[in-house]
Amino acid sequence: MEKLVDSRGSACPGPITDLSKAYRNSQVGDIIVLWATDQGVKADAQAWAKRTGNEIMEIKEEPDKIVIKIRINKR
């Protein structure tokens, strides 16, 4: 199942908190698509994926947002 997490504009607590919440509600095989505007999300999502054993499929910069696609491999 693909799940969109719209975290655009989140200054605090920030997109990583939304990603963490979506992960808790996910299952192996799900795809989380995270939209954010905070530049720090790229490094945070990579560190998060490495630590939790999940996979960053794509990080894309669009004019109004950063799009990060994550495949849930471990839950």
Added chain:
Amino acid sequence: MEKVLIIGGGAGGIILANSLDLDQYDVTVVDKEAEHYYQPWYLYVAFKGSKRKISRPISKLLKPGIRFVKDTVKEIDLDNRKVYGSYEVTYSYDHIIVATGTSPDPNVIPGLNNVYNQVGDFHSNLENSRKLWNSLRNFNGGNIAFGMASPVCKCPPSPIEGVLLLEEYLSKKGLKSKTRITYFTPYPRAYPAEPMNRIVEPIMRERGIEVIPFFDLDMVDTENKKLKSIEGDELNYDLPIIIPPCKGTKIKFRQDVKDEDGFIKADKYTMRIKGYDDAYAVGDVNNLPTSKTGVTAHLEAKVVANLIQGVYDKFTGRINCPFDMGHGKATFVIGDYENPVVEYPPSRTKHFMKMTMARIYWLTLKGYMDPLFDFYFEYTNPKKLNEKYNKSNPPKASSQPQ
């Protein structure tokens, strides 16, 4: 007269009711409790043993002419503008605002209910905050595992405020050398927003608090006194201090407006419930990409009051969370949808401001402090503060309206 129905007598619901023109609108506030609590003070009950009276009857906080009904709302039908309470009571409306806040849900994490009932916490209610104070008074040294279980919702600074006040308490009691304090968090660093983390982590390190990032609590093994994380790590404890996960509203909606954790899907600028122009979700209960705090509920309520009364307005995502650093210092977490959190240094003056805010809270609910707040919010405009304090880390991306 148009009927405005507000479900919830927390900060958002009360401020909204008191901001409406009562000559034009017939306003009713419904809440399952008769008392309103000043929740930020739970922190001082739990870590300082404060006995200050922190509740008032909701009916006394509303301006004369506003109706208060103590009732539990069971179900809302947005298409037919019907709200179902207890004992087959129904309410109708022209405008509805759901402002029911969040509620703790310790049952989500196996074993957490035991900790919740035995040790207490400082987020849920007054009784549990007093319980935590008693647990601390009976503590004579050992491992304290301190953290939060996700989904975390309320007040992002409060977990760290708690651990810093705990350290202050242990220092004053002479227990610091006999205690190891470990702070665990599901995020990559102690404070999720990086600019504030640059201030917070060095202070935690200096005070001997060990930070364990990426520890998303999965279960509490009460028999072996261990916490286990989704990532597969373990943490031993003698005293666990854990903020329980929280959920949105338990009210049933006939329409699909809630996410999987019970938060209401609302527009981030107008707080209108998605798909409706006569229904709003204000404060902690909505799913806006901002902090769940009293100040956001306050600012959202003001915007919704204007929109109902035909005045153009939009919420900027402004946050202004007071952040107690312990030992008499504090800062504020300030930002909005367009500007990142400010790297705002702590000071004794800011601590005084936080304490003053607690004293004037009851006047704030009635709107008596509005001119002071208007001045304060302009003086601490996130864009201006970012230019002053975040010079080395300017914002790189900006959000676009949806």
